[in-house]
Amino acid sequence: MRKKLQTYVMGFLFLCGLMLAAGCEITDGDKTAKQKDLEFTVVEEADLPEELKTLIDEKKKEPMKLTYSNSEYLYIVAGYGEQRSGGYSITVDELYLTENSIYIKTTLIGPGADEKVTQAATWPYVVVKTELREEPVVFEN
Numbered sequence: 001m002r003k004k005l006q007t008y009v010m011g012f013l014f015l016c017g018l019m020l021a022a023g024c025e026i027t028d029g030d031k032t033a034k035q036k037d038l039e040f041t042v043v044e045e046a047d048l049p050e051e052l053k054t055l056i057d058e059k060k061k062e063p064m065k066l067t068y069s070n071s072e073y074l075y076i077v078a079g080y081g082e083q084r085s086g087g088y089s090i091t092v093d094e095l096y097l098t099e100n101s102i103y104i105k106t107t108l109i110g111p112g113a114d115e116k117v118t119q120a121a122t123w124p125y126v127v128v129k130t131e132l133r134e135e136p137v138v139f140e141n
Contacts, residue, residue, distance in 0.1 A: 031099045038095045038102065040128040043075065048127060052077075060123040065139040074132050078106040078139060079125030086118030087111025090126040094140075102133060105140040 045053065052068045052075055059066065064079040078090065093105040106126060111117045 032101070032103075033098060034096045034103075035099065036097050038097055038130050040076075040092070040095050040130040042092065043127045043129045045127075048075070052127070056125060056127075060125060064125065065137075067137050069132055072132060073129045074102075074137075076102075076104055076128050076130070076137055077125060078104065079123065080108045081123065083110075083122050083124060084119075085111065086120065086122050087115050088122060088124040090124055092126060092128055095128060095130065097133075097135065100135060102130075102135050102137045103140060104128070104137060 048056070049068070049070060055066065055068065056064075056077060056079070060079055061082050062079075063081040064077060066077045068075040068077070076095075080088070080090070088111065089109045091107045091109060093107055095102070095104050097103075108124060
């Protein structure tokens with residue numbers, strides 16, 4: 001009887017060990033960890049490719065996150081939709097590469113309390129240009 005009980009206990013412990021091992025995962029690291037910062041240029045509207053200008057104009061009234069590439073560069077666009085006045089700006093807080101993606105973080109900055117601004121609708125957006133890459137772009141807020 002005692003030997004049979006030991007066999008059951010050993011079997012139970014073996015099964016518990018298998019269940020614990022099945023729940024574990026060996027990884028090579030965090031795939032969202034920053035590998036390197038990417039160099040970029042903020043592009044003025046006058047310097048945008050015509051096709052990209054058209055896309056932005058079609059979508060600027062709503063918040064937008066889009067990418068566009070040509071044979072040389074990757075353009076990343078972050079827009080904040082319609083705002084009730086002027087005086088808004090956008091900062092590019094981060095643009096970096098991970099193991100499998102490009103991450104961009106931008107911030108919309110509103111006008112100061114005593115700043116004189118246009119009292120007409122505006123559609124703030126920022127376009128950054130970086131080296132041509134194939135990774136998908138993740139927009140962070």
